[in-house]
Amino acid sequence: MRNILPSQETSSPALAHAAENVRHYRQQQGLSQDELARRAGLSRRMINGLEAGTANISLSNLDAIALALGVQFVDLVRPPQTDNSDIRSVMWRGASDASQAVLLGAAPAANMVELWTWALAAGDRYDAQPDQSGFSEMIVVTAGVLDIVFEHETRQLAVGEFAIFSSAQHYAYVNQGTVTAHFVRNVIT
Template identity: 85%
Template sequence: MRNILPSQETSSPALAHAAENVRRYRQQQGLSQSELATRAGLSRRMINGLEAGSVNISLSNLDAIALALGVRFVDLVRPAQADNRDIRSVMWRGAGADSQAMLLGAAPAGNMVELWTWSLHPGDRYDAEPDAQGFSEMIVVTAGTLHIVFEHETRQLALGEFAIFSSAQRYAYVNPSELTVRFIRNVIS
């Protein structure tokens, strides 16, 4: 699965913050790792590995943990005292050297709006897992051509084009071209 935080790097600030924050929120609520795992629909081993900083975790699993703890996704991946308006944390890396997703910041909405920059190396792909009902995404392409693959259609977005869609479905970002594609992504919940 490629929709993971970059724990293969020796020092992933996002994973370190997630480990610290999950443990802190869990302990504040008096939950065991098993109780949190049950609430999030994950294994206790996943929670243990996350808190130990020794496991890759999908962004959607971090969303499930945040929901189970009653906090926002950004509360798990930023330094405890940081401002949501300036997070700037790499949250995903693809196979290509140019492929990454960086969470820039977030602002309140119904729940939260997240602002991301993304880039996909030629031939790279990000397969997303469905978000909860009520989540949406807004994408605008800033370089290259992005393909967004849904179950029954593929949308091709060129420079300056945008898409707005429910992310409560399976979809993928794909770069089939020979140039790096870059885009801005907002996640609204």
């Protein structure tokens, strides 16, 4: 569902919020960094780097940390004292400055529904890591053309076209066009 949190930006607000929120939930539950790392299937070095604001962490690893802490993904990345309905946080940047993913907000579902806007510059690509079983995505293209590349097929979506699929698999968003593709993405957990 997610790829790289923009830690390459030393002033990333999303990374700062994740660092603060992970530390808060970990300490609230009386967990060491070692124990949280074990529960999340990550290294202690990753947890330490995240809490220090220096880790280059994938968004799927943040999902694993949220699961290990018993909280939602949005609980880790939203600004403190912010309501889930208005997060507006840049969560991913591509090779081009025109490529980015913004988590707009989230609402309860069986677990949670997240609303994102995405811009993917010409020639850029986002490679997702598989989510846990039960995760789904809903995509609708608002400008340009977007290819969603799965293991055995590629779906090309033009303006107004949509796709609904399980995100418990490898997939990628690819813009092979000449203009920036814009799309809205719902993540259902």
